[in-house]
Amino acid sequence: MNKLEITKKLANKDPKYNQDPKYIPMLYKAWWANWKNNEDRSFKLTDSGYKYFNEIAEVKFYEIRFPVGLVVTNRIIIDLDRYIDCPYYINNDKIYVTGEKIAVQLVLFDGDLTKFGKAKRETKKRNSKSS
Numbered sequence: 208m209n210k211l212e213i214t215k216k217l218a219n220k221d222p223k224y225n226q227d228p229k230y231i232p233m234l235y236k237a238w239w240a241n242w243k244n245n246e247d248r249s250f251k252l253t254d255s256g257y258k259y260f261n262e263i264a265e266v267k268f269y270e271i272r273f274p275v276g277l278v279v280t281n282r283i284i285i286d287l288d289r290y291i292d293c294p295y296y297i298n299n300d301k302i303y304v305t306g307e308k309i310a311v312q313l314v315l316f317d318g319d320l321t322k323f324g325k326a327k328r329e330t331k332k333r334n335s336k337s338s
Contacts, residue, residue, distance in 0.1 A: 257296035269310035286324030
């Protein structure tokens with residue numbers, strides 16, 4: 208499902224937006240951190256997007272704590288936008304993801320987003336060489 212489809216589906220969880228398509232562009236821009244980018248990636252949520260998904264739409268999030276000392280850099284954000292294929296929210300010490308598969312992968316990396324991104328980049332590079 209892409210971001211627009213998710214937006215339309217979850218807008219129906221709140222009676223004030225239900226079945227009224229005029230709200231979709233506003234909600235799309237309010238919920239997604241990178242609303243100008245491709246709809247099939249960049250699933251990072253804004254603060255208001257996370258709040259709506261979590262409290263109103265009651266979407267299940269998996270919480271993964273970062274290791275002590277991890278600093279969220281631009282490289283990490285770029286990797287997350289490329290390799291996380293479900294809505295997610297990030298703060299200074301945790302990431303919340305809606306996808307169980309991604310959650311398991313992040314747990315296997317002990318929440319270390321630097322190692323997660325590096326492994327994903329190396330796998331992609333290796334796969335492109337073998338093609």
